[in-house]
Amino acid sequence: MDTPQLLELLADGPVIAAVKDDDGLKRALRSEAPVLFLLYGDILTIRDTVAQVREAGKRVFVHLDLVEGLSTREISVDFIARSTAADGVISTKAALTRRARELGLVAIQRIFLLDSMALKNLERHVSNETADLVEVLPGLMPKIIRQLCRTAGRPIIAGGLISDKEDVTGALGAGAVAVSSTNPAVWSM
Template identity: 50%
Template sequence: MRTQAELARRKKELLEFFYDSTERCPVIAAVKNDEWLEKSSSSVCEIVYVLYGNICTIRDIVHEIKKAGKMAVVHIDLISGLASKEISVDFIRKFTEADGIISTKPHLIKRANELGLFTIQRFFMLDTITFNNIKKHVRDTRPDVVEMMPAGLGKMIRYALEEVDGKPLVASGLVLDSDDVMGALSAGAIAVSTTNLEVWKSVE
């Protein structure tokens, strides 16, 4: 069992790696199958989101990412066999090499923080009610990074940056080309995550 000091130090290291990595390459590879996983390993993207898998395969999927020297972040809401309960975060922490998780669920983000995992809280900008609740959720859960979907809402990104308590913001979803990446970055996003393989290549 790691001490609180060790967990805090690990979190600091992960956040520093995240900042350094996104400065070198602002595109985050999001993988949905084994073929994309293999392509992500040879891409210049230094951070990989895992958007697929189950309790039997997630360990090996994460291992492949770590073997390639990249940061592995598991979208825990999308892993088959994991319930929407804190014990699922414990499973990821104990049985995989994952550096962190993504989730839309505040209680999972809180538990991941307690375990020293890197945390990304994802928000879908469906309406103004969702947008107006961002600040409350971020202050309550204290994620390391906030992710907003879709990525193409430059004006919304600028407004959101005022609501996230200084947290770095990643844009995601409907990233069609490198212009969408540049638009999100120009609006203030620190990075863009995408499943679009052509966009991965555009930053090489």
């Protein structure tokens, strides 16, 4: 899968199921969400978990920072690329998303917008070389999402604290290409 294919898929189903445990995974596999973010796992189980998602006909992105046993080094990306059928990765670390792009994986850089300084530094941290998409957290900031869509130069995914239809429509209306949520009620919207 490449970035244009992902964006096309998200245009039809812009809600991403973010799963943080086995129960969430079971529910997400039964949901209508076409894309899953794996926010848990370890190096012994990640290959099988990714395979399970792919067998269900869904696309899957592994959050490298949250898989136990992986380091913050580029070899972790190599491991995911060689050992799993993941479509891409998520990380807060630019070096890891950059490596993912080099290996042909879709790279999503997760950014926590805690204050105006983090917002100012966003352009410096995200470039064409580091990520295909940017996930911003929290995703409940339509005004900021609108601004990021104009300035980031990358498609924006809104995540974090998305809990109802109003949150989803607010983020999408502000220009986000998708929203990610760990809330199963949101996955069917």
